[in-house]
Amino acid sequence: MTRATSTSRPTASAGSWHRFANPGRFLRISGHVYPWSLGLALLCLGVGLVWSLGLAPADYQQGDSVRIMYVHVPAAWMALFAYSLLAAAGASLLIWRHPLGGVAATAIAPVGAAFTFLALATGSLWGKPMWGTWWVWDARLTSVLILLFLYLGHMALTHAFENAERGRKAAAVLALAGVVNLPIIKFSVDWWNTLHQPASVTRIGTPAIHEAMLWPLLVMAGGFMFFFFAVVLLRMRAALAAQRAEALDRRIMLGR
Amino acid sequence: MNALAALLARDLRLALRQSGDVLLAVLFFILGAALFPFAVGPEPNLLLRIGPGLIWVMALLSVLLSLDRLFAPDHEDGTLDLLLLAPAPLEGIVLARILAHWLASGGPLILATPLLAVFFGVPTYALPVLLGSLLLGTLALSALGALGAALTLGARRAGVLVPLLVLPLYIPVLIFGAGAVDAVLTGLAARPHLLLLAAVLVLSLPLAALAGAAALRQAAE
Amino acid sequence: MNALAALLARDLRLALRQSGDVLLAVLFFILGAALFPFAVGPEPNLLLRIGPGLIWVMALLSVLLSLDRLFAPDHEDGTLDLLLLAPAPLEGIVLARILAHWLASGGPLILATPLLAVFFGVPTYALPVLLGSLLLGTLALSALGALGAALTLGARRAGVLVPLLVLPLYIPVLIFGAGAVDAVLTGLAARPHLLLLAAVLVLSLPLAALAGAAALRQAAE
Amino acid sequence: MSMAPHSSTQQPPLSQPNRLEVTALDCLRGGWPVFSDLQFRLESGDLLLLTGPNGSGKSSLLRILAGLLPPAGGDLLWNEAPLHGGDSHPPSIGYVGHRNAIKVNLTLQEDLAFWARFHGQPQHRIAQALEAFDLTPLAARPGRVLSSGQGRRLALARLKVMQAPLWLLDEPLVGLDKAAVLAVRNEIEKHRRDGGIIVLATHQDIWHVEEQRLDLGTFTVSPDQLQELEA
C-alpha cells in the first residue's frame, strides 16, 4: 500500500492538475529571451537585406536573379530545421509527457509551414529564369512539397479534436513518423540525378561559394533563425495565456 | 422555402465548423495530383500531356471521397428520420443538400485549380476553359453523387459501394470536362463540350432530386 | 495469441459477410483505372507509358478508400472500448487488424492486377515484378494506413484527414513500387527497388503497431 | 367530422379536436411478423402508453405511425383522412426515437434554432424549450459534450420548438434523472391540455390509472395468423 486512505487531498495527486496550466518557469525565461531574439532578428534581417540585395555582387552567369538565393536558401534551411524541432517537441510530449512539448509543436508547425512555403515559392521564382519552368517534378522539389503537406497535416490533426490534448499527441505521433522525409530532402540531390543544385554551403570542408556571397547569406540565415524563435516564443506565450483565460472563463461560468 | 434555407444554412455552418473541412478536400485534390509524377516519372512533356486529364480525375475523386458525408451522418444519428417527417418536400431537401455539398467541396477545388495548372504546366489560355468545365462539372458530380449516396444509405459497406455506383455516372462528366480542356489545348472549339456538360448538369439535378428523395424514403425503416 | 487469432477470424468473417466487400474494392480498382483513358485519351502508346504507374496509383487509392473501415466502425459502436480492455497487447491487436485489412483489400487487388495489365498492354515479362511490388507494397500501405486511421479516430472529418496524413507516408512506397516496374520495362534491375520496398515494409509494420496502439489508447475517452 | 375551412392552408390549431384512428394494423420486420390486427382510436388530449416486453413491436409501431416504416397492412387515419401519403394535410408530427439526432458540432442553441426555423416556428420558443428541460446553462456548448441524459433532454426539447399535434415518443425517459422525468411529465400534461395526442412507449411505470394502455405483448402473431398474413 503506497498511501494511507485519508480524507485530505494527497499533494502528489493535486499536483497532476498542473499538467494543464502554469508553466511559470517557461513564461519567466521566455519573457527575457523573446525581446532579444526579436531585436536580433530585426537587426540581422535589416543588415542582411541591404547587404544581399544592394551590396553583394551579382552572379556572372545568373545576374541579379541570384539574389533570390538570400531568401531561398535560409528559408529552405529553416523549413528543415523547424521540422526537426517539431519532431523533437513531439517526442518530448510523447516520451517525457512534457506538456510544453505539445504547446511548442503547435506553435512551430504554422511557422515551419510558412518557411517551407517561402522556400517553395522563391525556388519556383528562381526556377523560371534558371530552368525555364516554374516547377519540375524533381526529387528535391517534390520532397519539399511533401514536407509542406506534413506540416499542414500536423496542423489539421492538432485541431481536429475536441480534446486539445488528444490533438497534440496525435500530431506528435505524425511528426515523428514524418521524420523519414528529412534525410530524403537533404540527400535527394546526392541520391538522385536532380536539376537542383547540390549542397555548396553546408558541405563538409570548405564551402564552394564566394565569401562575398557567403557572409550576407549567413547574416540572412541568422535573421531567419532569430525571427523563427521570436515568433515561436510569442505563439507559445499566447497559447499559454489563452489556456489561462479559458480556465478563468470556466471559473466565472461555474461561479454563476 | 424557409425550411430549405434553414437547412442550407445549417449544412454550411456544419461544414465550416468542422474547422478546415473545406481546406482538407482541397489538400487531397492537390496531394493526389502530386502522386502521379512519382508513378509515371517526371518528364515535363508527358506531364503536360496528361496534366489536364489528371486534374479532372483528381477533382472527381475528391468529390467522390466526400460523398459519404452527404447523408450518412444524418442517417446514423437519427436526423434523417426527423427530416423525413418535415413539412418541406423531400426533393427540396435533397437539392439543398447538393448545393451545400458543392459549396463545401467543388467550389474550393475550383479555387485551387490554377495552382495545379501551374504544377503541370497547363498554359494560361486554357485556364478559363478548365475552370469553366470544373464549375459545371463538379456541380453535376455533387448531384449524381447525392443520388449514389442516398441509394446506398444503410447498405453494408456503403464506403465502397458508392464509388462503384457513381463512377459509371461520372464518366460522361469526365469525358466532356476533360474533352473541353483538350479541345482548347489542341486548338479546337471547347464550346460543344461545355454545352454537353451543361446538358448533363441540367439532367442530373432533377434526376438526383427525384431519385434521391425516393431513395431516402426507402432508407428509413 | 489465441485472442489475436480470434480477432483475425472475426475480422475476416465480417469482411466476407459484408457480401462482396472484397469484390467491391477490386471493382473500384478496375473501374478507377478505366477512368484514365477517358481523361487522357485512348492512344495505346501513351497508355502503355503510363499504365504501370496508373495501376500502382489506383492500388494505392483503393487501399486508401478502405482505410475508414479499419477502426472507425469499432470506434463508433463501442467495440473499441471492449478491445482496449482486452487481455491481449494492443500492438498485437493492431497487427491482427492490419493483416485482416490486407487480406481483404490488398490481396484481391493483386489477383485482379493481371487483368489491368492486359488492359494497358503491360508486357508479360514485367508482370512478376509488378505483382511482387504490389505484394510488398500493399501490405506496407495497409500498415501505414492503419497508423493514419488510428490517429484520426473521432477527429472531425476524418474521411478527408486520413488521405492528407497518409499520402505523404505512401509516397516512398509508390516511388519504389512504380520504380521497380519501370526498371524492368526499361531493361534495368528491379531488385534494388524491391529491396527498398521490403525495407519500407519492415520499418512500417512495427511503426504502425506501436504508434497505432498509442493512437488507439488516445482515441478512447 | 368536417374539416374547418382554414385547415386547407395550414394545420389545424391544437385547440381544434383531432382524432387518430388505427385499424387492423399488421407489422412485419425483415419478413418476420411482429404484431397483427392492432387497433385503437385516440382523441385530442389522449395519451396512449405502449408497453410490452422487448421486441414486442413498440418502436416498430411508433415508426409506422411516423410514416418511417411501411405497415404490412391496415389503415392509419387522421381526422378521417389517411395519415400518410394521402393528398390531405397531415398533421406535423413530433417524433423522438431511440437516437437523439444531435450534431456534435452545433451548440444546443443552434440545434434548436435550426429545428424551429425548419418548422417555421418563432425563435422565442427556443429559450422556453431549453428552460423546460434545464438545458439553459448548456445552451452555448456543443452537442458533443452532452452526457446521455442531457442528450435525451435536448431531443425532447425539440418537441417544444415545433407545433405538432401528434407526439410519438419512444422511451423518452431513458437515462433521465428525476428532475428531468418530472419535466417530461409536465410537458406531456401540458400538451394534452392543449389538445395534443401522444403515443408513448415505455418500460418504466411512472404513470398511473387514467391513461390508455396497449400491451403489445398480447398482439404477437400466432402460427395460424401467420399463415393467414402470408397467404
Add this chain to the structure above:
Amino acid sequence: MSMAPHSSTQQPPLSQPNRLEVTALDCLRGGWPVFSDLQFRLESGDLLLLTGPNGSGKSSLLRILAGLLPPAGGDLLWNEAPLHGGDSHPPSIGYVGHRNAIKVNLTLQEDLAFWARFHGQPQHRIAQALEAFDLTPLAARPGRVLSSGQGRRLALARLKVMQAPLWLLDEPLVGLDKAAVLAVRNEIEKHRRDGGIIVLATHQDIWHVEEQRLDLGTFTVSPDQLQELEA
C-alpha cells in the same frame, strides 16, 4: 495484503478476496471539471450504486475505472497495486457502456463466441449466457434485427462469457423489460456471491437498503476548488 503466489501468472480466481480502492480522484472533461476528490473502497462482494443527476459524472467515473479515460488526478488501486498502467496483473474488467458494441452482421451466437475466445474462456458459457438473458430464440439471427432492449441484453450477456472479477455497468437497465431487469438483478447477486465487485450507474431505483451508494451530484467542483485545482 499479500498476493497469492499463482496470482503472478493469472488473475486471482473470483473466490479470492479482492479490493478496489479509489482515492482523491479528480475528473476533467474537455477542460471542464466534473467531480473532484472522490474516494471509496470496495471489497469482494460489494456493489456500489452511482447515482446523481444527468451530467454529474457517472459515466465518466466508470470510464476512468475501466482505464478508458485518464483521470485528472488521484489513484486507482486493485489489491494495493495500480489498477491500470502498472506492471502488476490487473483484473480483467467487464464493462458495459452506453453503446452496445453489436456488429450488425454477426449472429448473437457468433458475437458471444468471439468474445469468449477473445478472453480465452470456454465455449460452453455461450449457451448459458444466451439463456440467462432469454436470447436463445434469437441466437441465430444477426445483430441488425435486435430491438433496443434485445441489444442491451446481448451486451449484458457478454459479461457471462468472460471471467471478470470487476464489473462496470453504465445504466444496464436502460430499455429492458421487467423480466430482463429481474435477470440482471439475478446475475448481479450471483456475481456478488462469487466474490465479484460491481460498480453500477443508474437512475432507476430498483435496489434498496443494503448497497453502498455514491451520489456524484455531491462531488461537483465549486469555483474555489477549481482555483485550487488549476493553481
